[in-house]
Amino acid sequence: MILPRLFLFVSFFSLVLCNEQFNSHILPRPLILETTQLREVDHEVKLQCTSWRFGVEANNLNPWKTVPLECGEYVKDYMLGRAYRLDLERVSNEAGVYAKSLKLSGDGKDIWVFDIDETLLSHLPYYADHGYGLDIFDPMEFNKWVDKAIAPALEPSLKLYKEVMGLGFKVFLLTGRSERQRSVTEENLINAGFQNWDKLILRGSEDHGKLATIFKSDKRSEMVKEGYRILGNSGDQWSDLLGSFMSNRSFKLPNPMYYIP
Secondary structure (H helix, E strand, O other): OHHHHHHHHHHHHHHHHOOOOOOHHHOOOOOOOOHHHHHHHHHHHHHHHHHHHHHHHOOOOOOOOOOOHHHHHHHHHHHHOHHHHHHHHHHHHHHHHHHHHOOOOOOOOEEEEEOOEOOOEOOHHHHHOOHHHOOOOOHHHHHHHHOOOOOOEOHHHHHHHHHHHHOOOEEEEEEEEEHHHHHHHHHHHHHHOOOOOOEEEEEOHHHOOOOHHHHHHHHHHHHHHOOOEEEEEEEOOHHHHOOOOOOOEEEEOOOOOOOOO
């Protein structure tokens, strides 16, 4: 009897992954699960959610709007636990090894590009109130949070930021935030320990409506036309890293809470 029940669960989970609205009436009632069956179901949920997160980080599941309902607790545990911290540290450490391996030209044209949100600054306090990605993204509510300028630093990213700056890279911050948020963004960055960047690039009025991949490609194009060499790029979204005028190497930080095309 266990295999049929597991098949029923996997079928249900596939509906969630396809962004179908969950309807409890599709399940037979009453649904009685014994303790051993519950353990097996819990294990299956974890396996399915781990597979889902892998697909997210590998950019195999784009586009997606929200975390699957059954993965809410899984994502919360990951974001608040040691695994997320270790993943951040690994990305930062690998980027640091790469940065130290380069011989810079010394002409001030070698740059490292950083995204801001979930790359330098963490919005976990905001997402704690929004289901760690279970809720559909609300830009108005998120902007209210951004305007508070209280997002903490991601410590491994702060370490990398200081390392590349100390090595002689120019540091450009390229964010999808609006130009109107420049002052609160600068305030938040400085208070979180990020200082002395060379350029902070935000969306101007002419950039609104552009997909992030296009917007960031356009801005990198401008950098290259000005003679800069983009040797490194750090971001939590594939749209921070892909497109045209990509860096020599890009470093993807983990983020299973939301997807930006």
